[in-house]
Amino acid sequence: MRRARVLASTVVAASLVLSACGGDDKKSDDEKGPGAQEIAGGSVLDATWPLTGLPVKGEQSAAQEHPVIVAKIDNTASSSPQQGLGSADLVVEELVEGGVTRLAVMFYSKIPGEVGPVRSMRASDIGIVKPTGATVVTSGAAGVTIGRINKAGIKFIQEGGPGFSRNSSRSAPYNLFANLKQTVKATEVDEAARPDDYLPWGEAADLPQGQPAKTLAASFGSHTTNWTYDGKKYVNENTFAAEGDEFPADTVLVLRVKVGDAGYTDPAGNPVPETKFEGRGQALLFHAGRLVRGTWTKKGVGDTVSLATKAGELTVPAGKTWIELVPVDAANGDVTVGQ
Structure with missing residues (x-):
């Protein structure tokens, strides 16, 4: 609650x-x-939305009768076309086994219909999800992961719950989808409440000048996500999203993170990594075709992120943000910037 x-x-x-x-x-x-x-x-x-910092319009309220909903969505070619990214407030891309990535897609200001393909949780999700008080929509998880998710007090709804269905035109396990309008009815809150801001929101005018950066490539090992600034927003050049349903990124925030071993392997025998989303590290904030370098700090897994430069506090311009949790290990993670 x-x-x-x-x-x-x-x-x-x-x-x-x-x-x-x-x-x-x-x-x-x-x-x-x-x-x-x-x-x-x-x-x-x-009256601003906690996952974007954007103003609440009309008679709406930022205090909703449902929690933040985080859908775990596959991010490989097998997921194409992904559904629901265009309705999301914020997306976090995280490393999973085999050097590929999975998405924690966050919904709050708008709850769409069908999203997916829905996949399983990882221990890495604790640090990503806990600050929002969110409910996770997932296919499930390994027993050890479910134990840790429960211990962290994170609620989740898995396959078999309301809104879940299998698409017969797709191959398993990439055929599980959830209708969030139905799934959200299973969430419970004491009363309408507004979560804390996920990021320190501000205005574009507050950003330091930084350096020109029209392109960036966030590498996770086997997978690299490529972004290009088109003069208005950042375009994910190798997205698996359905046409017209791409995430409209105003800002791409790269946070370099430490990655450990989750302590078990997947069915293919690959060690499962665990992103350590707490502590501090390098931050690269891409907005309006420019890059501002700084540091991020997160005291514990349940705390929100703070950003700073040598000159002081750094804020993220209000809008749609895609967060890349890129490993600091050069063998598994790298960021390339182009002017």
Whole structure:
């Protein structure tokens, strides 16, 4: 179950406003404007989506009656065409066995219909998912992984749950899909609540100048994801997404991470890697055809990410972000930048 959570800076800002106005001077709802909303306890929270930082429009609320939904989606040629990426708020690409990758595709502001192909969880997902309080949609996982996921307090819905079906025109295991509009009905929350921001959101004007970077290649060993800036967004040149359903990346955030051994092998005998998404490492933020270099910090698996340069705090421009968790080991991970 999730509880409404408020950023410390927001609470401070709200307190200052109340102090300046005096205890008896109360503003009407109209005076508060569209940029703020009342949540539990009477605190004021900026009306932005937690996975994008974008403003909430119209009568919508950033406090939803469902948690963040994270669908584990295959990212090999066998997954083509993937479904649902175009509706996602944020995507995290992670290393799995054999040097290929899998996607943790996050939905919150919009819950689509069918997504997939849905695949299994990894221990790496704990550090990716836990900060959101999300429910994971998955085909399942190895017993040792399920034990760790349960211990971490992460909820998941697996094959056999509402919304799951097999597509007879595809080969197993790449034929499992989930209709999230049905699956989300199985999630439970005490009351509508807004998760914490997944990244430190800001504005493009706040970014340091950086360096020209129109292309980048994030290598995970056997698989490399190639991006090109087309003047508006970053285009995934080798995406497996269905045409017209590609993820519209405003920013690509590369975080160099340590990778260990999960302690077991897959059915083919490949050792299963485990991304250590905590601690600190190098960060490369690609936005509007430029690269800003910095560092990332994440105190524990359940904590959110902080970014910084030598000059101070670094924020991510509000929008759709694709995160590449690229191993620091040169044998299994590399990042190539082109002007």
